[in-house]
Every structure is written in C-alpha cells, then in structure tokens.
Amino acid sequence: MKDLLISGIQTALRDIGVNDTREIHIEKPADEKFGDASTNIAMVLAKELKKNPRQIAADIVAKLPFRNDAVERTEIAGAGFINFYFSNAFVTNAVQAILEQGESFGRSSVGAGKKALVEYVSANPTGPLTVGRGRGGVLGDTIANLLDAQGYSVTREYYFNNAGRQMRILGDSVKLRYLELCGEKMDFPDDYYQGNYIKDIAQKIFEQFGDSKKEAAAPYFFKEFAEAEIFESIKQTLHRLGIRHDSFFNELELYRRDCDEPSRNDRVIAELDNLGYIERKDGAIWLKTSLLGKKTVNKETKEEVAVDTVLVKSNGEPSYRLPDIAYHITKYERGFDLMVNVFGADHIDEYPDVLRALKALGYDETRVKVAINQFVTTTVNGEVVKMSTRKGNADLLDALIDDVGADATRFFFMMRSKESHLNFDLELAKKQSSDNPVFYLQYAHARICGIVRVAEDTSGFTAKASEYGLLSVLAAKEELELAKTLLRFPEAIEVAAESLEPQKLINYLNDVAAAFHKFYVECRIVGEEERVMKSRLYLSLATRQVLKNGFKILGISAPEKM
RNA sequence: GUGCCCGUAGCUCAGUUGGAUAGAGCAUCAGCCUUCUAAGCUGAGGGUCACUGGUUCGAACCCAGUCGGGCACGCCA
Numbered sequence: 101m102k103d104l105l106i107s108g109i110q111t112a113l114r115d116i117g118v119n120d121t122r123e124i125h126i127e128k129p130a131d132e133k134f135g136d137a138s139t140n141i142a143m144v145l146a147k148e149l150k151k152n153p154r155q156i157a158a159d160i161v162a163k164l165p166f167r168n169d170a171v172e173r174t175e176i177a178g179a180g181f182i183n184f185y186f187s188n189a190f191v192t193n194a195v196q197a198i199l200e201q202g203e204s205f206g207r208s209s210v211g212a213g214k215k216a217l218v219e220y221v222s223a224n225p226t227g228p229l230t231v232g233r234g235r236g237g238v239l240g241d242t243i244a245n246l247l248d249a250q251g252y253s254v255t256r257e258y259y260f261n262n263a264g265r266q267m268r269i270l271g272d273s274v275k276l277r278y279l280e281l282c283g284e285k286m287d288f289p290d291d292y293y294q295g296n297y298i299k300d301i302a303q304k305i306f307e308q309f310g311d312s313k314k315e316a317a318a319p320y321f322f323k324e325f326a327e328a329e330i331f332e333s334i335k336q337t338l339h340r341l342g343i344r345h346d347s348f349f350n351e352l353e354l355y356r357r358d359c360d361e362p363s364r365n366d367r368v369i370a371e372l373d374n375l376g377y378i379e380r381k382d383g384a385i386w387l388k389t390s391l392l393g394k395k396t397v398n399k400e401t402k403e404e405v406a407v408d409t410v411l412v413k414s415n416g417e418p419s420y421r422l423p424d425i426a427y428h429i430t431k432y433e434r435g436f437d438l439m440v441n442v443f444g445a446d447h448i449d450e451y452p453d454v455l456r457a458l459k460a461l462g463y464d465e466t467r468v469k470v471a472i473n474q475f476v477t478t479t480v481n482g483e484v485v486k487m488s489t490r491k492g493n494a495d496l497l498d499a500l501i502d503d504v505g506a507d508a509t510r511f512f513f514m515m516r517s518k519e520s521h522l523n524f525d526l527e528l529a530k531k532q533s534s535d536n537p538v539f540y541l542q543y544a545h546a547r548i549c550g551i552v553r554v555a556e557d558t559s560g561f562t563a564k565a566s567e568y569g570l571l572s573v574l575a576a577k578e579e580l581e582l583a584k585t586l587l588r589f590p591e592a593i594e595v596a597a598e599s600l601e602p603q604k605l606i607n608y609l610n611d612v613a614a615a616f617h618k619f620y621v622e623c624r625i626v627g628e629e630e631r632v633m634k635s636r637l638y639l640s641l642a643t644r645q646v647l648k649n650g651f652k653i654l655g656i657s658a659p660e661k662m
Numbered sequence: 663g664u665g666c667c668c669g670u671a672g673c674u675c676a677g678u679u680g681g682a683u684a685g686a687g688c689a690u691c692a693g694c695c696u697u698c699u700a701a702g703c704u705g706a707g708g709g710u711c712a713c714u715g716g717u718u719c720g721a722a723c724c725c726a727g728u729c730g731g732g733c734a735c736g737c738c739a
Contacts, residue, residue, distance in 0.1 A: 127678065130685090140681060143719070153719080178682050179719065224739075266739070384737055413737040420739050445733050448666055474667060475733070516675070519667055521732060523674065536701090537687070543701050551698045558698085595678070607676065610686080617702055626698045662701070 112163035135183035153180025211252030240442035261351035271323025277302035383414030511538035
C-alpha cells in the first residue's frame with residue numbers, strides 16, 4: 101500500500117514539474133479522522149517552490165493517478181497534509197490475503213540471499229546466568245528471529261573463552277571447596293567465586309570421586325569439571341527460555357598454531373604491522389588507534405590527546421581486543437553480510453576499537469551492527485539488588501524463570517527499549533502474574549480460540565478458503581479498525597528488525613490486541629446472521645494468525661485457553 | 663574529568679526517526695457481564711515533555727550549554 105502511494109505521488113510530482121528522487125514520507129496519522137495514511141510532501145516542497153503548501157498539495161492531488169479503487173478519497177488538511185482514506189474493499193481484500201498467506205504473513209524477502217550472524221549471550225562458563233545476561237539473550241534470540249522473518253539466513257552464535265585468569269580462579273575456587281569437604285580447614289579468599297554453585301560442584305566431585313582428587317594430580321581437573329557443569333547449566337537455563345545457538349565459537353581457536361602456521365591473532369598483528377598500525381613499546385604490542393581517530397581528553401591539561409591501544413601485553417598474552425578483531429575476521433571469511441553483536445553496556449568502549457581495526461584492514465565495518473542493552477536493575481520491595489557473579493549474591497535467571505515463567509521473563513526483558521535501564525521488580529513480577537502485560541496479548545489469542553470453538557460446536561463452522569470473500573461484508577468501525585491494524589504487521593516487523601528493537605513489535609501487537617478487544621465488545625459473532633457471523637469469524641482468524649506469527653518471533657507461547 | 667545511555671502523568675514506560683489536540687499500563691474515581699473468556703471494554707481526573715537558549719512553516723524528537731541519575735573509562739574480559 102505504501103509503495104502504491106509513493107509511486108502515485110512520484111508520478112504526480114513529475115506532472116507538476118518537480119523532478120527529483122527525494123524520499124517521500126508516508127505515515128499513519130495519530131488521529132483517525134485524518135485518514136489512513138498521510139504525507140507531508142507539500143510542506144517539504146513549500147520552501148523551494150516558494151508557494152503556499154496547501155496550493156502545492158492541491159496541485160499534487162489533482163494529478164494523483166489512482167485509477168483503481170484502493171484509495172477512496174484524498175483530502176488536504178492542516179498546514180498542507182495530504183490525507184488518504186482507504187476503501188473498504190481494499191482493506192478487506194488485504195485481510196483475505198492474510199488468511200491465504202497464513203504463517204508466512206509478515207515475512208519479507210528483503211534479506212533473501214543474505215547471511216546474517218547474530219552473536220549473543222557469550223558468557224564465559226564461570227557461573228550460572230544472571231538476570232542481566234538474560235536480557236541480552238532474549239534480545240539476541242528475538243533479533244535473530246526478526247532477521248529470519250526478513251528473509252536472512254541466520255546463524256546464532258555463542259562466543260566464549262574457557263581459558264585465562266577467570267577460569268583459573270574458578271578451578272581453584274572449586275578445589276578449595278572440595279578440600280573443605282575432604283575435611284581440610286582453609287581460608288577462602290575474597291576474590292574467589294563465592295556462589296553456592298561452587299559448593300554444589302565440589303559436592304558432586306566429592307560424591308563421585310571421594311577424596312581421591314585431594315592431591316589434584318591433574319592441575320586442570322577442577323577447572324574442566326566445573327566448566328562442563330556450568331556450561332551444561334547455562335544451556336539448560338537458555339533452553340527454558342527457548343534460546344538456542346547454532347554454533348559455539350571458542351576463543352582459543354584464534355590462538356591455535358597448526359604446524360608452525362601463524363595463529364589468527366598472529367596474522368592480525370602481521371597485517372596491521374604491514375599497514376603501519378603497529379608499534380612495539382614497553383614490551384607490549386600496540387595498535388595505533390591514534391592514527392585511526394581515537395581520542396580522549398587529558399585530565400590535567402584538558403587537551404585532546406590521541407591514544408593507542410594494547411593488543412599484546414608485555415607478558416606475551418593478547419589482551420581481549422586482539423582475539424575480538426580476529427574473531428570478527430572469521431565472520432567476514434564465513435561470508436556474513438550482516439553481523440549483529442548483542443551485549444551489555446559494560447562493553448560500550450570495546451567495539452569502537454574493533455571496528456577501527458577492521459576498517460583499517462579493509463573490511464566493510466558498516467556490516468557490523470552493535471546492539472547494546474542497558475543493565476537490568478533488579479529490585480526487591482523497592483530495594484536495589486546489585487548483581488555480581490563473583491560475590492555469589494547474584495539474582496539468578498533460573499530463579500526468575502521459576503517465579504514468573506518463561507513467557508513473562510522474555511516479555512519483560514523486551515518490553516522496554518533496549519537503551520533504557522530495565523527496572524525489574526522481582527516481587528512485583530511474581531504478584532503480577534494475573535495482570536501481567538504479556539497476558540493482555542495472550543488473552544486476545546485465547547479469546548479467539550474460544551470463539552472459534554463455540555462457533556464450531558453451535559453452528560458447525562469450519563474455515564473454508566472459498567468463503568474468504570465474505571470478508572467484504574465487514575463495515576463496522578471496529579471491524580475496519582482491526583483490519584487496518586492487521587495490515588501493518590509486515591511493516592512492524594521491518595521496523596523492529598532494522599532498528600534491532602523487538603520492543604517495537606510488542607508495541608504493535610499491543611495495538612492488535614486492543615483493536616481486537618474493542619471489536620469483541622462491540623461486535624457479536626456467534627448467533628448473528630450467517631454472512632455477518634462468518635465475516636467476523638474470518639476477521640478473528642486473521643487476527644489470530646497475526647498474533648501467532650508475532651508471538652513466534654517474540655518466542656512466547658500462544659495459549660488456546662487461559 | 664571524558665565517552666555512551668537515560669530524564670515525558672503519582673509509579674513503570676511508549677511516542678511511528680521533525681508534524682495535526684503528547685499516549686498506554688498500574689494506581690484513584692464513575693460506568694458496562696441472563697448471550698462467543700470481565701486476564702476485557704467505556705469514561706473522568708492527572709503534564710512547564712528536567713532547565714535555558716538556538717535551528718524553521720512546525721521541536722518531546724535536531725544543535726549548544728546547564729542540572730540530575732546509570733554504565734564504562736586497566737598491559738581485566
């Protein structure tokens with residue numbers, strides 16, 4: 101529809117002598133009395149044509165080429181808006197198309213033939229997932245679903261590191277707890293992992309091996325045992341939320357040297373060196389981000405200074421930025437056209453360095469999109485609970501799912517814009533289980549299922565494609581309003597996918613549910629004259645289809661009874 | 663101090679990328695079930711869109727500055 105309007109306006113513009121390919125903005129007016137769609141093109145042109153915008157609007161309208169009957173009438177209003185009113189026939193025909201397309205309604209082919217990689221969760225296996233991680237996981241999973249709906253071939257990836265200092269501390273923490281179980285009294289350092297899960301893992305080892313591991317002959321035994329346990333629990337938690345990954349990328353891959361071949365990390369250094377972006381100083385290897393536009397301000401002098409970034413520490417170990425760069429290169433090599441990274445606000449300073457390096461190496465860095473989500477503040481009875489895996493008082497994602505269920509958990513994480521801090525009151529979420537916002541949407545779906553069941557039982561209704569034409573009977577205000585809302589679904593997905601904001605899809609589905617509930621209250625279905633009843637049943641079925649398709653993308657269930 | 667994010671109704675937040683009278687949920691108040699699910703619908707009250715300037719036909723949205731909150735600023739990841 102939008103395309104039809106735009107091409108029509110372009111034709112009209114040509115006819116009145118405005119010849120350019122400017123973007124024509126079409127929007128849905130806030131107030132229904134201003135029609136179903138409107139454009140501000142006349143006001144945009146007013147300045148350069150030096151004419152009254154209303155006059156320009158009149159000129160355009162006079163030349164609009166709509167020969168078919170999709171647009172019933174066109175009006176000029178306000179300062180020069182051109183408002184379009186769709187015909188009922190156009191709207192009801194489009195609803196028929198929803199029923200015909202079924203599960204594929206809303207899907208698009210704009211990403212067809214393109215490969216997208218979405219990286220999310222990517223927590224190192226040092227402990228159970230926290231509530232904060234859950235938000236990124238849910239957002240990533242849904243963004244992947246959105247891109248899939250846009251036609252992309254999507255790979256979901258989890259990037260992790262099972263080496264390094266953090267993992268050593270993990271192994272040592274488990275070992276200490278284990279030795280305690282073996283009856284040895286010892287101090288447990290503050291900077292070790294304090295969580296109860298450490299004790300649980302130690303207990304498991306003790307039950308399995310008794311005190312036979314006391315001497316810790318294999319230095320990595322505790323670390324590896326703990327890693328396997330924790331990874332399993334992370335996957336289990338993700339599974340409860342319907343989050344899955346197609347591939348797990350181990351950071352160690354980037355360090356591996358096969359038969360004296362340089363590692364991927366080595367190659368990044370060598371290539372950057374060739375390009376003159378490497379400097380060796382103080383025993384470390386630096387990326388000269390000073391040449392790539394990185395600046396900061398000196399605290400004392402308040403002058404802007406260019407700064408460099410360490411890639412390899414003086415002890416010979418790469419800093420995390422080097423493997424990050426190498427990792428991204430594997431994404432390009434694997435042929436991805438779009439790479440989305442979902443991570444928390446604490447990584448906000450990291451990715452610009454990576455992008456700078458990629459650009460310097462000749463990669464198109466605009467193919468990388470970063471979706472930063474702000475933190476989740478968890479409160480209990482109004483008091484903020486701070487999260488820290490190390491401290492062990494973390495509010496665990498699993499506990500949250502136990503409390504409010506998977507649907508509500510997913511929904512809460514997505515219902516706020518990802519740039520906003522999410523205020524998740526655990527007590528409230530528990531209590532709210534009956535008037536939780538997710539139920540507003542699901543209730544609409546369940547209601548439709550109820551109506552259809554009654555229609556089947558009382559009048560032997562079964563949906564038949566040959567009867568879809570009865571939708572043309574629809575005429576009531578609430579019916580048409582609902583129908584028009586349903587038609588916006590493909591655009592809602594597109595906007596949500598492009599902005600990487602699942603929340604925009606939720607807002608749209610809220611409109612659908614609201615429009616349906618209003619329709620339900622005003623328009624009886626079962627018991628009405630047959631043609632009316634059926635037209636309303638088909639409208640309801642189309643609504644159910646849109647809700648169902650939307651829920652699938654959001655990863656929440658579509659209950660038939662509530 | 664520097665960078666990013668946020669500041670909109672009593673509370674939690676939307677606001678279609680600069681449009682028409684700024685919206686929803688919760689909370690408060692007043693209505694709607696002998697008929698398909700009242701987890702719903704209708705209405706009322708509630709606003710200096712943090713503040714000050716600027717840009718223009720037009721600003722919650724863009725620019726500059728100020729105030730307040732969060733996060734990050736390491737040869738940790």
